[in-house]
Amino acid sequence: MKKGEVPQEGGYLEKARMTEVLYVTDENDRYTTEKSSGWDAKNSALDESMALIEERVQAAKTQVKNGTASPIHYFMEMNKMDWNVLAAYVGKWAWFVKADAKPKNFARLSDKNLQKYADAFGIPADELKNFDGN
Known part of the structure; x- marks a missing residue:
């Protein structure tokens, strides 16, 4: 060109x-x-990708609101991360991160672990801990 x-x-x-x-x-x-x-082709692809990302974010938000997922899942989607990327940020194996993202396990996370996740998402630990999907 x-x-x-x-x-x-x-x-x-x-x-x-x-x-x-x-x-x-x-x-x-x-x-x-x-x-x-x-250009048109690139714009169409980007628009479709962003719409899919927004759907995933909204689905995660609904799951948090319904109590079927923890805020870790929502903020992971919000930050366009996957399990492996988030695991690298917090220095854990991906399966540990998936376990931490379950509501029952999330409720038992130590302040130190909550802070690791909050740092990965660029938010205060209180925001992560108290996010309820609203």
Whole structure:
């Protein structure tokens, strides 16, 4: 793609005040970079991905409200993490994290462990501990 042909069709990247860096060729056929605010195909894919993420977040929130999941699950989804990523952040095996995310186990977590999760999510431990899905 030539430098002057980079699409600037807006969409999700523009709404988030972000750009994507693409490799393009300049007038001397040398590779350089150019910023793009997106194009239709990319915008459609991003919109669909964000909608799926929002569905997962809302489902986790409902599960917390119903008492079938702990706040760990909600904040993990909210931060676009999976079990392995969260486990790496808190320094535990993924199966320990899954166990901690069960409501009964979550209620028994020590303040030290709650703080590890809160730090991973970038929130105060009290917010994590007291989140009820509302």
